Structure formats: C-alpha cells, structure tokens
Amino acid sequence: MLGLNKKDFSLLLVVAALTLFAPFILNPFPEGSGMAQFNAGYPDLMQRFVIFGIFAIGFNILLGLTGYLSFGHAAFLGVGSYSAVWMFKLLSMNVIPAILLAVVVSGLFALVIGFISLRRSGIYFSILTLAFAQMSFNLAYSVLTPITNGETGLQLTLNDPRVLGQSATADGSIPVTSLFGLEMRSTFEMTLGPWLFQFNAGYYLCALILLLSFYLSIRIFRSPFGLMLRAIKSNQTRLNYTGLNARPYTLAAFVISGMYAGLAGALMASMDPLAGAERMQWTASGEVVLMTILGGAGTLIGPVLGAGFIKYFENIFSKINDTVLHGWFEFMPDGLENLIVGILHPFIGKGWHLTLGLLFMLVVIFLPGGLVEGGQRIAKLFRRKKPDDAGDNAQSTPAE
Amino acid sequence: MGILEVKNVNKRFGGLQALGDVNLSVAENSVHAIIGPNGAGKSTLLNCLVGKLIPDTGSVMFDGQSVLGRTPYEINQMGISRVFQTPEIFGDLTVMENMMIPCFAKRDGAFRLHAIAPTDDEKEIVEKAERMLEDMNMAGKRHMPAASMSRGDKRRLEIGMCLAQEPRLLLLDEPTAGMARADTNNTIDLLKQIKDERDITIAIIEHDMHVVFSLAERITVLAQGTPLVEDTPDNIKGHPKVREAYLGETA
Ligand SMILES: Nc1ncnc2c1ncn2[C@@H]1O[C@H](COP(=O)(O)OP(=O)(O)OP(=O)(O)O)[C@@H](O)[C@H]1O
Ligand SMILES: [Mg+2]
Numbered sequence: 195m196l197g198l199n200k201k202d203f204s205l206l207l208v209v210a211a212l213t214l215f216a217p218f219i220l221n222p223f224p225e226g227s228g229m230a231q232f233n234a235g236y237p238d239l240m241q242r243f244v245i246f247g248i249f250a251i252g253f254n255i256l257l258g259l260t261g262y263l264s265f266g267h268a269a270f271l272g273v274g275s276y277s278a279v280w281m282f283k284l285l286s287m288n289v290i291p292a293i294l295l296a297v298v299v300s301g302l303f304a305l306v307i308g309f310i311s312l313r314r315s316g317i318y319f320s321i322l323t324l325a326f327a328q329m330s331f332n333l334a335y336s337v338l339t340p341i342t343n344g345e346t347g348l349q350l351t352l353n354d355p356r357v358l359g360q361s362a363t364a365d366g367s368i369p370v371t372s373l374f375g376l377e378m379r380s381t382f383e384m385t386l387g388p389w390l391f392q393f394n395a396g397y398y399l400c401a402l403i404l405l406l407s408f409y410l411s412i413r414i415f416r417s418p419f420g421l422m423l424r425a426i427k428s429n430q431t432r433l434n435y436t437g438l439n440a441r442p443y444t445l446a447a448f449v450i451s452g453m454y455a456g457l458a459g460a461l462m463a464s465m466d467p468l469a470g471a472e473r474m475q476w477t478a479s480g481e482v483v484l485m486t487i488l489g490g491a492g493t494l495i496g497p498v499l500g501a502g503f504i505k506y507f508e509n510i511f512s513k514i515n516d517t518v519l520h521g522w523f524e525f526m527p528d529g530l531e532n533l534i535v536g537i538l539h540p541f542i543g544k545g546w547h548l549t550l551g552l553l554f555m556l557v558v559i560f561l562p563g564g565l566v567e568g569g570q571r572i573a574k575l576f577r578r579k580k581p582d583d584a585g586d587n588a589q590s591t592p593a594e
Numbered sequence: 595m596g597i598l599e600v601k602n603v604n605k606r607f608g609g610l611q612a613l614g615d616v617n618l619s620v621a622e623n624s625v626h627a628i629i630g631p632n633g634a635g636k637s638t639l640l641n642c643l644v645g646k647l648i649p650d651t652g653s654v655m656f657d658g659q660s661v662l663g664r665t666p667y668e669i670n671q672m673g674i675s676r677v678f679q680t681p682e683i684f685g686d687l688t689v690m691e692n693m694m695i696p697c698f699a700k701r702d703g704a705f706r707l708h709a710i711a712p713t714d715d716e717k718e719i720v721e722k723a724e725r726m727l728e729d730m731n732m733a734g735k736r737h738m739p740a741a742s743m744s745r746g747d748k749r750r751l752e753i754g755m756c757l758a759q760e761p762r763l764l765l766l767d768e769p770t771a772g773m774a775r776a777d778t779n780n781t782i783d784l785l786k787q788i789k790d791e792r793d794i795t796i797a798i799i800e801h802d803m804h805v806v807f808s809l810a811e812r813i814t815v816l817a818q819g820t821p822l823v824e825d826t827p828d829n830i831k832g833h834p835k836v837r838e839a840y841l842g843e844t845a
Contacts, residue, residue, distance in 0.1 A: 197710075197711070197712060198712075199712075199714075413709070413710050413712070414709050414710075416712045416713060416714075417708060417709045417710055417711060417712060417713060418694075418698055418708050418709075418711075418713050418716060418719075419707055419708055419709035420709070420713075421687075421691060421694065421695065421698075421713050422695070422698070424684075424686065424687060424691075425684050425687065425691075425695050427686065428684040428685055428686040428687055429682055429683065429684050429685065431678075431682050432682040432683060432684060432755075433667075433684075433695075434665075434666045434667050434670075435644065435666055435667075435670055435675070435676050435678075435682070436667075436670065436675075436695060436696050436699050436755065436759065437667050437670035437671040437696075437699040437700075437703075437704060437759060438667055438695070438698075438699050438704055438705070439665075439667050439704040439705050442705040442707075443705065446707055446709075
C-alpha cells in the first residue's frame with residue numbers, strides 16, 4: 195500500500211490515528227478535576243509535539259542511518275523560522291510560501307555547512323557542526339541584526355509591506371497566519387460532559403505535514419539510498435573498497451535532515467510568527483539529539499516518541515509542584531508526608547531536567563535501542579507465551 | 595604486458611624501507627601468489643595497489659592506466675576488488691543486503707541518489723544478489739545479520755561481494771589467516787572454482803604454503819621489501835634463496 199510493506203503501512207496508520215485523535219487522547223481527564231493539569235491536549239502543546247516530531251524524524255535520517263552525530267541542527271531550525279517570518283513580512287500571511295522558502299533556504303544552508311563538516315567524521319564532525327551552529331547563533335544575535343532583529347527577535351509590524359496581503363487588518367491590527375484564509379489560530383471547542391476537547395487548525399496542518407514527513411522517511415529508510423546510509427554507519431572501509439563514495443551520500447542525508455529542521459522551524463513561525471536567535475542555541479541542538487536517542491535512533495517511530503516524551507515532560511511534568519505533591523500524599527501522617535515531598539522535591543517542577551536526565555541515563559544504559567526497544571521487549575514477553583512465533587522473523591527487519 | 599604492472603615502487607615509513615624497487619607483473623587470468631616472511635612488505639605493496647598508500651616513487655598500472663593518485667573507490671570502479679585480512683563486511687546488515695550493495699555499486703557507479711522506490715523493487719539487483727548468494731552457497735542465510743556468522747562464512751560472503759562487482763583483478767590479503775583447517779579448505783575450493791568459472795585475475799598474499807601451492811600459477815617471493823625471485827610453484831619449492839629467506843628468519 196502506497197509503496198510500503200504491510201508492517202510499515204500499519205505503522206503509518208497508527209501514527210495517523212494517533213495524530214488525528216490527539217485532542218481526545220491527550221485530554222483524558224475532565225476539566226476542573228485534580229488530574230486536569232496532566233492534560234496535554236491544548237493547541238499550543240500539541241503543535242509543539244508534532245513540530246518537534248518532524249524535527250526529530252529528519253534528524254534521525256542523519257543520526258539513525260549514517261551514524262553521524264550533528265550538534266548543530268538547531269541552526270537549520272532557526273534559519274527556517276527566520277525565512278518564514280520574512281515571508282510573512284514581505285509577501286503574505288499564507289503559510290505555504292513561508293514553508294517553501296524555509297525548506298529551500300535551510301537546505302542550501304545545510305549544503306554549505308555539511309560540505310565543510312563532512313570532511314571529517316566522528317567527534318570532529320560533531321565539533322564542526324557545533325561550531326557552525328554557535329557561529330550562526332552569534333551572527334543572528336549581533337552582526338546580522340538587520341535580518342534577524344538581534345536580541346529582540348524578528349517580529350511582524352504594521353509597517354511590513356506584505357505585497358500579496360495587507361499590512362494591517364481593517365481594525366488596525368497585525369494580520370494572523372493562515373492557510374488560504376483558514377486562520378491557524380482558529381480552534382473548534384467541543385464540550386462533552388465535563389470534558390473539553392480543542393481542535394485547532396494549526397495543529398491539524400502540522401499533523402498532516404508530520405504524516406507526510408513520516409511517510410517520506412519510511413520511503414527513504416527502505417530505499418537503496420537508505421541502504422547505502424546504513425552501510426556507511428556499518429563499515430566505511432568496505433564501502434570505499436566496494437567502489438562507493440560515502441561523501442555524497444552523507445551530504446545528501448545531511449541536507450535532507452537540514453530541510454526537515456527548516457520545515458519544523460517554518461511551522462513554529464507559522465503557529466506563532468516570530469523568530470529569535472535562541473532557537474539556534476546549542477541547547478536546542480542537544481534537545482533533538484536527546485529526543486532521537488531516547489526514542490530509538492535508527493528506528494522509524496522512535497524519534498516521534500522521543501519528541502513527544504520530552505515535550506510532555508518539559509510542559510507537564512514541570513508543573514507538578516510541592517502543593518500538588520502535598521495533595522497526593524495527604525492521607526499520610528504529617529511527618530511522613532513532609533519527608534516524601536522533601537525527597538521528591540528536587541525531581542519535580544523546575545527539577546524536571548534532573549528526572550529527565552536520570553531517565554535518559556537509564557534508557558541509554560539499559561535500552562540502547564531507546565523506548566522502541568523497550569516496547570519490543572515488552573511485546574516479546576507477551577509473544578513468548580505463544581509457541582512457534584519468535585525466532586526467524588524477528589531478525590528480518592533491522593530498522594523498525 | 596600483464597594486467598597489473600608495478601615498476602620500481604619504493605615506500606618508506608620514516609627510516610624503514612618497507613618497499614625497495616619492487617617490480618611485479620601479473621598476467622591476465624592467472625593466479626599470482628606473493629609470499630614472504632613477516633614484515634616483508636606484502637601488505638604494504640597491496641595497499642599501494644588499491645589507493646590506501648601512495649608509493650614514494652615508481653608506477654602502478656592497471657590495464658594500461660595508472661592507479662596512483664586515485665581514491666580507493668575510484669580504483670575499485672576500475673575493476674580491482676580487495677579482500678581483507680580480517681573480513682570487512684557490513685556487520686549490521688543482513689547477508690542479502692550485504693550482497694545487494696556491490697550489485698548497486700556495479701550498476702550505478704560511485705553515487706546515485708535513488709531515495710524513493712523500495713530496495714526490494716529493484717528486481718535486477720535482487721535477482722543478481724540471490725544468484726551470487728546461491729553461488730556462494732549462502733542462500734539459506736540471507737536474512738541473518740552478517741556479523742552473527744562464522745569467520746569462514748564471513749570470508750565467503752566478502753569474496754562473494756567482491757565477485758558481485760565482476761572485478762578483473764581480485765586481491766586477497768591472507769584470506770585464510772586464523773581459519774580452522776576445514777574453513778581453509780573450503781576457501782581453497784571456492785577460489786579454485788572462481789578461477790575455473792570466471793575471467794578473473796587473482797593476486798593472493800598468503801603464509802599458508804598449502805593454500806599457495808594449491809592455487810598459484812606463479813609465485814613472487816618478497817623479503818625485506820624486495821622481490822627475491824619470481825617463478826612457478828615447482829621451481830619455488832626447491833629454490834635455495836627462498837629456503838634461506840624463510841629458514842633464515844625462523845632459525
Ligand atoms: N603505516 C605504517 N607505518 C609505519 N610502518 C609501517 C606501516 N605499515 C607497515 N609498516 C612496516 O612496514 C614493514 C612491512 O609491513 P607489511 O605489513 O607490509 O608486512 P607484511 O609482509 O604484510 O607482513 P605480515 O606477513 O606480518 O602481514 C613492517 O616492518 C611494518 O612494521
Ligand atoms: Mg600483512
């Protein structure tokens with residue numbers, strides 16, 4: 195189906211269903227209940243889930259397939275955002291031209307940085323990409339102020355030309371981003387008893403693009419090009435002595451993943467039309483590395499899981515504070531309650547980084563294949579109960 | 595004129611003269627063995643042929659064209675394939691995938707971006723890889739990860755991968771080193787079969803005299819970076835200089 199084998203096609207269907215029903219799935223708790231703070235089904239956060247999912251899917255084409263670890267991919271994210279905002283300033287508030295320009299510009303940018311960085315491999319490659327990204331960050335922050343608006347960040351104003359649109363709306367405010375008139379911020383709210391579900395146009399655009407990106411990445415994984423990329427990761431010596439030139443393959447992978455990052459950056463700007471230099475900082479580059487490895491580098495679905503996991507932590511786990519904990523452990527005697535809250539205190543709220551760090555360490559040490567490997571192990575436990583099933587088909591598809 | 599012509603090749607590593615005025619001519623469609631004690635410079639010579647090392651002086655011509663200054667993948671595309679002392683295969687990939695890669699390299703050259711159609715749709719490549727695996731007697735192992743095979747099978751796969759590229763010259767660096775007797779004999783049989791069935795020139799470096807005398811039509815003896823003699827196996831066996839080079843080392 196669609197040029198995919200049965201297994202990959204079902205995976206695509208699962209992802210499609212998850213993204214389509216995300217407003218329900220992420221909002222399991224009724225409004226106003228104690229657990230409502232764990233609901234993640236609001237537009238802003240759902241958009242972030244899928245946008246970072248796209249970023250990580252692209253990053254995985256480089257890291258997961260070729261094994262080249264880039265520490266500078268946030269630079270392409272930033273370039274995508276700046277390009278998109280410029281399109282909103284100069285052309286119109288339609289997101290399509292903004293996305294197209296962002297993908298092209300970040301692709302060109304990746305071509306230059308990749309061409310230079312890929313002269314080295316291993317740690318030297320990582321350091322080169324890191325250096326380039328920090329250079330881009332500093333340029334955006336200071337030297338390139340006319341293009342990036344420096345510290346303040348690039349924003350829309352009432353004086354922007356917007357040649358195919360309008361500089362200001364009838365009531366004198368800045369127009370909002372849209373897809374041929376469909377406003378990205380428009381949200382349909384549905385109340386079902388105590389539950390509130392929100393369906394946001396921007397989210398569904400991002401989700402659709404995530405599905406397309408995911409589909410493209412499956413095709414790349416299963417193509418001869420993907421095979422060559424895995425061969426590069428496996429044994430470059432044999433590749434060279436098989437008459438193949440690794441450099442154009444790695445460069446192509448680098449550019450493709452840079453374009454995915456630019457696409458993610460453009461979507462960020464399409465949801466909220468501003469772009470700042472901090473989007474290019476090394477911490478942002480590190481985040482996508484974590485997402486990919488946590489979810490499972492080299493697996494199809496891993497990066498999406500990793501992105502969702504980390505964004506959920508960042509936005510939801512960080513909201514648990516001492517008051518919430520006291521609420522949970524109320525039933526205990528006071529002394530014990532205070533002790534437990536005291537122990538948990540460093541791991542919650544602002545301490546979510548600490549918890550995430552510990553989880554990351556556990557995953558890397560015990561599940562080198564990331565969350566996907568965890569899932570596979572659990573599935574195997576269940577399958578072992580059925581006779582005659584394990585064994586030979588487990589090995590046939592290395593990239594899941 | 596041989597298919598491979600090495601003239602006056604010198605290679606120094608610091609103060610060490612690893613190769614001194616090496617001249618070698620390998621005739622087309624022959625099996626040519628290069629033997630010599632440890633440190634004689636055999637691997638160094640081979641590395642000069644495939645672009646891993648560049649000789650300080652001299653020339654290396656393959657089929658009338660110089661290989662010097664070309665990268666390993668360019669030299670490979672000219673028709674020289676190489677088997678390594680420890681098998682170099684794509685350990686993370688399946689046996690079938692391993693075999694498909696040289697088939698792609700043969701058909702598409704050093705780089706071609708086909709990123710959309712599934713690998714399995716490349717009928718021509720799949721069929722050729724299947725055929726090669728059958729020739730190598732490994733069809734049953736096609737879904738195994740290559741790294742999980744025995745050393746003998748890895749060697750067999752590596753040789754098969756080289757042959758899939760239909761090279762004109764196959765270079766082998768101690769293909770049976772560290773192998774059990776049975777695996778060694780399998781490898782000898784495989785190489786014999788290859789030489790009988792294909793138009794191919796084989797140059798082999800080997801310590802195991804049993805292997806050398808089972809296969810070689812000509813033998814060059816290298817000692818301290820210089821060829822001592824070049825002759826047929828029968829003449830080499832009794833040659834006093836050869837005995838001296840070998841026994842002198844060990845005694
Ligand atoms: N890259 C290098 N740098 C410095 N010296 C080297 C290098 N490669 C080889 N040598 C030296 O050159 C000499 C020839 O080495 P070479 O590996 O060619 O020998 P060989 O005939 O293949 O021996 P063996 O039978 O042990 O494989 C040795 O003394 C070795 O130490
Ligand atoms: Mg050697």
